[in-house]
Amino acid sequence: MPTHPFTSNPAMHLMPDLFGAEMQKAATREGWGQALLDAGRENKQIVALSADVSGSVYTHLFEREFPDRFVQCGVAEQNMASVAAGLAMSGKIAFFSAYGVFSPGRNWDQIRVNVAYNNLDVKFSGAHAGLTVGPDGATHQALEDIALMRVLPNVCVICPSDSLQAGRAVHAAAARKGPVYIRLSREKSPVFSTDQTPFEIGKINVLADGTDVAIIATGLCVYEALKAAKRLAEEGVSAAVLDCHTIKPLDAKTLAAYAKKCGCIVTAEEHQVNGGLGGAVCEALAENFSVPVVRVGMPDQFGESGGGWELMKKFGMDADGIKKAATKAMEIRKKR
Amino acid sequence: MPVQRIDSIQELSLKANDIRVDIINMLLPAKSGHTAGPLGMADIFAALYFHTLKHDWKKPDWPERDRVVLSNGHIAPVLYATLGEAGYFDKSLFSSLRKLGSPLQGHPHRGSLPGIETSSGPLGQGLSQACGMALASRMDGKKNVIWCLTSDGEHEEGQTWEAVLLAAKYKLGNLIAIMDRNFIQIDGTTEDILPLESMSAKYKAFNWDVVEIDGNDMQEVVAALDKARARAAANAQNKPLMIIAKTVPGKGVSFMENRYQWHGKPPNAEEAQKALDELQIARKRIMLV
Numbered sequence: 139m140p141t142h143p144f145t146s147n148p149a150m151h152l153m154p155d156l157f158g159a160e161m162q163k164a165a166t167r168e169g170w171g172q173a174l175l176d177a178g179r180e181n182k183q184i185v186a187l188s189a190d191v192s193g194s195v196y197t198h199l200f201e202r203e204f205p206d207r208f209v210q211c212g213v214a215e216q217n218m219a220s221v222a223a224g225l226a227m228s229g230k231i232a233f234f235s236a237y238g239v240f241s242p243g244r245n246w247d248q249i250r251v252n253v254a255y256n257n258l259d260v261k262f263s264g265a266h267a268g269l270t271v272g273p274d275g276a277t278h279q280a281l282e283d284i285a286l287m288r289v290l291p292n293v294c295v296i297c298p299s300d301s302l303q304a305g306r307a308v309h310a311a312a313a314r315k316g317p318v319y320i321r322l323s324r325e326k327s328p329v330f331s332t333d334q335t336p337f338e339i340g341k342i343n344v345l346a347d348g349t350d351v352a353i354i355a356t357g358l359c360v361y362e363a364l365k366a367a368k369r370l371a372e373e374g375v376s377a378a379v380l381d382c383h384t385i386k387p388l389d390a391k392t393l394a395a396y397a398k399k400c401g402c403i404v405t406a407e408e409h410q411v412n413g414g415l416g417g418a419v420c421e422a423l424a425e426n427f428s429v430p431v432v433r434v435g436m437p438d439q440f441g442e443s444g445g446g447w448e449l450m451k452k453f454g455m456d457a458d459g460i461k462k463a464a465t466k467a468m469e470i471r472k473k474r
Numbered sequence: 475m476p477v478q479r480i481d482s483i484q485e486l487s488l489k490a491n492d493i494r495v496d497i498i499n500m501l502l503p504a505k506s507g508h509t510a511g512p513l514g515m516a517d518i519f520a521a522l523y524f525h526t527l528k529h530d531w532k533k534p535d536w537p538e539r540d541r542v543v544l545s546n547g548h549i550a551p552v553l554y555a556t557l558g559e560a561g562y563f564d565k566s567l568f569s570s571l572r573k574l575g576s577p578l579q580g581h582p583h584r585g586s587l588p589g590i591e592t593s594s595g596p597l598g599q600g601l602s603q604a605c606g607m608a609l610a611s612r613m614d615g616k617k618n619v620i621w622c623l624t625s626d627g628e629h630e631e632g633q634t635w636e637a638v639l640l641a642a643k644y645k646l647g648n649l650i651a652i653m654d655r656n657f658i659q660i661d662g663t664t665e666d667i668l669p670l671e672s673m674s675a676k677y678k679a680f681n682w683d684v685v686e687i688d689g690n691d692m693q694e695v696v697a698a699l700d701k702a703r704a705r706a707a708a709n710a711q712n713k714p715l716m717i718i719a720k721t722v723p724g725k726g727v728s729f730m731e732n733r734y735q736w737h738g739k740p741p742n743a744e745e746a747q748k749a750l751d752e753l754q755i756a757r758k759r760i761m762l763v
Binding site: 185225230232247256 | 602605632
């Protein structure tokens with residue numbers, strides 16, 4: 139089988155030495171915190187709230203500079219969501235954050251009725267989401283939040299793939315009307331995008347083109363998908379890598395185009411395989427252009443304690459797991 | 475008809491009577507909805523919207539307005555009746571309550587009708603939103619007052635107490651909460667279902683100021699609301715205030731009064747007629763005073 143070198147899409151302006159050892163690392167929560175501070179400097183109507191995790195979600199940067207525009211709610215995520223709604227109903231753009239398992243885990247009803255039904259300018263993040271929060275164990279691994287949020291009308295759902303993109307998402311959320319949920323990670327990960335990389339809510343970034351299989355990934359799985367595509371290229375397989383940072387509204391047009399082009403799809407996310415990105419992609423393709431889809435994610439079970447990347451490997455959400463899924467997807471396509 | 479500030483206790487009582495009549499007339503064609511709570515709160519709604527509140531029905535989005543958060547959204551009929559009487563929308567909409575395409579949703583929906591500050595229904599969420607509004611007013615240096623109308627039953631929701639803590643922490647003196655203390659909920663009396671007493675002691679322990687009134691005595695209601703508003707407007711850095719208003723659920727209709735069975739059902743045609751007859755007699759009694 140002929141091999142060919144992996145190349146990223148030049149229009150995406152990714153870091154030149156994508157897989158080099160010198161790649162900078164940062165957590166998406168850091169990108170959130172810095173961008174929230176910057177957005178707060180630009181727009182005085184921006185306010186922030188926290189539920190006793192200001193430091194670990196990097197909201198403390200905003201808190202330090204704008205103490206009068208910051209509300210510390212204590213360990214009370216339900217109240218925080220509703221207080222944010224009250225602020226937004228008085229003309230503020232309210233940003234709140236806590237750990238994903240608690241927010242939007244515990245305060246789903248408040249987000250549904252106060253934020254989404256009222257369609258308010260409330261922007262909120264679920265931090266420490268996914269399996270990579272690691273040692274804290276299953277109770278603290280938010281693997282259901284994408285499903286919980288994307289089912290709500292009016293709510294836009296974003297899962298940034300690196301720290302830089304998380305910052306772009308914050309600014310885009312501040313500029314957008316209505317509620318926006320941004321999913322964040324605790325773990326540092328390679329910053330593979332650059333200031334020139336495009337970011338538009340609802341528009342998939344085609345990071346690498348390909349013809350044999352399309353890998354639709356979100357969050358930390360995007361970089362894993364790039365690594366998988368590189369290894370597949372070495373084996374002669376041309377894999378497209380799509381950064382689906384916005385899960386809602388979903389870029390169904392680009393998805394259908396790659397379903398047609400490649401004939402099989404892999405989805406990859408640090409989330410339950412049911413209801414998240416994988417579910418969203420299957421729904422969209424079933425109504426547009428149906429092809430085999432292999433979903434990489436948590437296979438309908440709870441996590442456990444362990445190193446973040448040990449767990450990603452164990453449950454097949456790392457580059458190896460994504461590569462295996464790509465092979466499986468191509469086999470299914472062949473059998474059809 | 476535009477709203478006029480009413481100072482006369484007799485006229486406010488008549489307005490409350492009008493609101494009760496509207497509630498019965500609204501619930502009959504709706505064939506579902508809540509009766510006891512709305513009737514019990516008619517006096518407070520009349521006093522608030524026709525006397526104490528700083529608002530303008532012609533400008534429902536006026537940024538300096540007092541805001542009223544109805545936390546226990548299931549008493550929507552009394553809110554709709556009051557807003558309609560106050561001129562926010564045409565009273566002909568009353569008969570569309572809970573019907574397909576009506577802006578009078580079963581529970582209030584922000585944006586459906588002018589004057590509705592927030593969507594509500596799921597209990598225990600209103601006080602938190604009122605806290606957010608009070609914080610925003612403080613940040614913006616506004617002198618308006620945020621009112622939260624809440625039920626006793628929703629104090630069984632944990633979130634209510636999260637908001638109580640926050641309001642005390644930030645000394646939200648521009649926030650006034652009014653509790654409809656009618657002692658009933660769907661399954662029975664509050665003290666049987668999940669005892670709440672002493673509400674007054676609980677709020678005081680949480681660093682709130684507390685006033686207790688008879689929520690169906692117009693004179694007492696007006697005096698308490700006026701005093702509370704003056705205090706809130708004078709100093710937004712005070713302790714927040716809870717007005718515990720003891721009300722009679724089903725007030726004004728003898729066979730509904732104090733009966734928890736009327737919490738969540740509407741009258742049938744015969745019951746509605748009896749209720750309207752009683753309210754007509756009550757009206758004459760008010761006129762004689």
